[in-house]
Amino acid sequence: MLLRALSRLWTEHRLPASPGLRWAAAGLRLLSSGAKGLCEQTLVAVKPDGVQRRLVGEIIQRFERRGFQLVGLKLVQAPQDILSAHYHDLAEKPFYPALIEYMSSGPIVAMVWEGHDVVKVSRTMVGATSPGEALPGTIRGDLCVHISRNAVHASDSVEVAKKEIGLWFRHSELVQWECCAAGSTYNI
Numbered sequence: 001m002l003l004r005a006l007s008r009l010w011t012e013h014r015l016p017a018s019p020g021l022r023w024a025a026a027g028l029r030l031l032s033s034g035a036k037g038l039c040e041q042t043l044v045a046v047k048p049d050g051v052q053r054r055l056v057g058e059i060i061q062r063f064e065r066r067g068f069q070l071v072g073l074k075l076v077q078a079p080q081d082i083l084s085a086h087y088h089d090l091a092e093k094p095f096y097p098a099l100i101e102y103m104s105s106g107p108i109v110a111m112v113w114e115g116h117d118v119v120k121v122s123r124t125m126v127g128a129t130s131p132g133e134a135l136p137g138t139i140r141g142d143l144c145v146h147i148s149r150n151a152v153h154a155s156d157s158v159e160v161a162k163k164e165i166g167l168w169f170r171h172s173e174l175v176q177w178e179c180c181a182a183g184s185t186y187n188i
């Protein structure tokens with residue numbers, strides 16, 4: 001509470017914006033949200049089929065409307081070394097070569113989303129790996145028909161999310177910012 005109040009004081013009253021003070025304010029925000037468990041992060045990616053089908057806006061909107069905060073975003077042609085590290089646990093699967101070809105077939109929109117339980121909630125929002133089993137209301141259940149083109153990726157655990165975020169983003173590419181809707185999203 002105190003940390004949050006101090007951080008707000010800095011932001012709302014626009015106290016002198018020296019680099020030192022900005023770092024201090026960012027630190028206070030981080031401590032404040034961390035103490036409340038609100039700064040869990042996950043990697044979400046719109047895969048090449050999702051980009052080609054112009055689903056980027058729809059997928060971003062679902063995460064925004066749910067109440068999560070966007071802290072990283074980029075359009076990339078995925079490098080082979082990142083893809084093989086990202087899917088290293090599937091390297092022995094028969095579908096692996098086709099998966100890498102698919103993921104290399106066009107640009108991907110890689111994102112980092114932040115918020116309470118974001119890893120678990122994102123997986124629920126994305127739905128089952130096979131769209132035929134994904135429930136209506138999920139991204140795959142609403143927008144996809146086949147496992148080979150399932151439009152979106154989301155990290156499957158907090159530990160994996162940390163690794164995947166580190167793989168796709170440099171620390172300097174993630175933006176810590178104060179969302180003005182935070183007080184309407186959480187009781188903080």
Ligand code: UDP
Pocket residue numbers: 090095099128129147148149150152153154156
């Ligand atoms: N995949 C596939 N065929 C399969 C299983 C998986 O093409 O039989 C692809 C699909 O794109 C899936 C990705 O491999 O999203 C990673 O598989 P995983 O089991 O990790 O599913 P996810 O975590 O994406 O739901």
Ligand code: MG
Pocket residue numbers: 156
């Ligand atoms: Mg997976």
